[in-house]
Amino acid sequence: MSPRRTAVTAAVLSLLSLAVAACGSPAAPANPSGSGATGAAEPRAGGAVTHATGKEPDCWDPHASAQDVTAYLQRPVYDSLVYQAPDGKLSPWLATGWKVGADGKEYTFTLRQDVTFHDGGKLDAEAVKANFDHITAKKTQSQYAAGLLGPYEGITVSGPYEVKVRFSRPYVPFLQAASTTFLGIASPASLKAGADKLCAGQSVGSGPFKAGDYVRGQQRLYTRNPDYRWGPEATGRTGPAPLDSVKVRFIPEAATRVGALTSGQVDSADGIPATQKALIERDQRLSVLEGQVPGAVDAFYLNTKSPLFSDKRVREAFQRAIDLDALVKSVFQGANARAWSLLSPTTPDSYDASLEGTWPPDRALAERLLDEAGWTGRDAEGYRTKDGRRLSVVAPVYGEASTFSQAVQGDLKKVGIHFDLKASTDATEVSTMLDEGRYDVVELSWARADGDILSHFFFSTESSVGGGHNFAKVADPEVDKWLTGAQTTGEPAERAALYAKVQKWALDNAAAVPAYVTTQTVGFSKKVHGLRLNIASWPEFAAASVEAS
């Protein structure tokens, strides 16, 4: 062998051994003391947990930010007036109770009198008013919280521990909105610090954890609030959190996040990719929590006014041509479930389970409908044509088309539909297409633990031009009546019945095609107890504890 060949071989071999070391050697036990049976040890007070998450809030003020991650990571710090349990039930928290006026437009909240903010300030009616005023102030530039308030008119202090919130029309979804972190109650003194301070994470609330040290791009610390006595009764835990502290680390790269968990460098991690779930489940020391995100599932909204889709037969063909069972399974490897309704099964008092299985994929039906609609010709690429025009379904996409929508594209080709994904990073171009109605399909999802999310999509007034999301361009007096009815009645069963009507209507009229339900996957060490997913399917630390190591 010549010297050159030897050198190459040696280099290749040394690389190979590196690769083998990476893939082959068994994981060294990071915590040798964890020899006991899983979950047998007694939860104890004290201790610290390190959690890894992928995203970091740009702005930490939930009143201003629209980011899910802001609401998630500020939940330990800010309490809300109302508590929403994982099953969707609303119950008192900072408010001991509430009364709805006879006209349904006024909410009177009575407040707890024993609540102290982390800075020593007391919770009273003025403090709550200061929060609502901050949310609706022009200067706050609220991207989401103000929108959640709907037809909000104002708030008045009607007693030292009583406020009245007024709306221009009945607005039942307000109570659920009030339970989110977006409408969380901050110390009034902290709100005066200015937008930059609030955005930078100088947060003072009354929650079970105080906002501790924060290093952007690195980590956020939460320390126990030892004076906490006002946890929601419904949780069965009203006192201080067992953990001394929680450290949340921002690890954007999923492979690094999972590696940090499997090697014991963090105790829990969220956003576990579908491909890594099995790896974590196989690990004796780890466990997985899963929750379906509530709200509007990922769905295709069909423009019922577009030249192509104003023909209901074509919409129905589109709906039934996609083999969603197979596509969702292959693209998400079992992590996400195929959706049967526009609402996720975890959306409280609104999901219509009777829709399951009612509209299975039916390619033959799709072909027949398209034939009936006159799309009988075929062009050179195998797409259907009518009067020389190709059957092209235009779908504006902001950014890049997802793997899933590309899979759908392939499936639709089988019945001769050209699914034209117009991906663009030009936000103006995309929003102009939407505003001018030059599209056939819009795909999106929207997390919210209330059936009222349907109003954003189907109220006749929610047009894209006005910042709404009625992409199906539905303007049906009956649908409006159901949605307004559900905003007006406080009776959960009645609301559920009305939302069920909307869900069924959307499918019967092929105004939308629900695709899949997003699932949040959290991996955690079995030494951590009491970790759970809240209503929004985010991990919650208030009741968590950790075994002594």
Place this chain on the structure above:
Amino acid sequence: MGSAVRTVAARVAGGILVVWAAATCAFLVLQLIPGDPVNSIIGSNALVSPEQRAEIRHQYGLDLPFAAQYLAYLGRLATGRLGDSYQLQQPVSEVIAGQLGPTAQLALAATVLALVLSVAVTVATSGRAAWPRRVSGVVELLVVSTPSFWLGIMLLTVFSFRLGWLPVSDSGDARSLILPAFTLALPIAAVLSQVMREGLLGALEQPFVLTARARGLPERTVRSRHALRHAALPALTLAGWFTGTLLGGAVVVENVFARSGVGRITLQAVADRDLPVVQGVVALSAVVFVAVSALVEVLYAVVDPRLRRRTGVTAA
């Protein structure tokens, strides 16, 4: 003396010109990218009214004519106030200043490591035998062609996740600097050692080496004291490329290793179209390049005495 002042003044003027050109390019490119910045300010999940949109547009001066926006931008740049970040709602200068420390630490560690590695490899492989050169040539080629993302994940998997020797970044633990610094340094060291070996081998054939050997100096001294200086000159010329690799590499490395730093916020700012932050990072990079060029100028004179009189720069 007068000529020295003139030289320095010319250098400073040149530096300002470079920074201005880079900043202008950044401004123009970001103006030319289609899309409404207001959409990036409010994000895709937002629930806001058209009036609020107009208000935001006004607040950030996006309703001003092009020329007015450009002049305002230059004015902010000159005074070091780079405006407010769209997403973080904080002054850009504060955002960047807050992230400079970790990146400087990483870049410095990587630089030292790259220099030590490349000098060691150069000296070790420039002997009489040819095979060490061949081996290191192949290894260097492999390292240079490896994407730093993959290299970083591999190092993490082996040394952190499997062997548990080193932690994934943790601001309180200095050991967490080791793997990121290696990931950033390895490709640089590979190129440097290639260039320096060429230079060293060339220098060893020069007459002054023969003289040195004839004076009875040991081979080690001949190589490290005399010949290596010559080899360092072509390597110094690479400083610009080197700086660029450090800045670009920091973006990848900081994200893979979950380190805070300028690279991390740069990636986020580009993804969120946070224009003021992107412009700030570009301006900062330009300043760094200018400073590095000036430093290289000085170092040339230090390394090669022949250059001292001509440039008028005195090496202390």
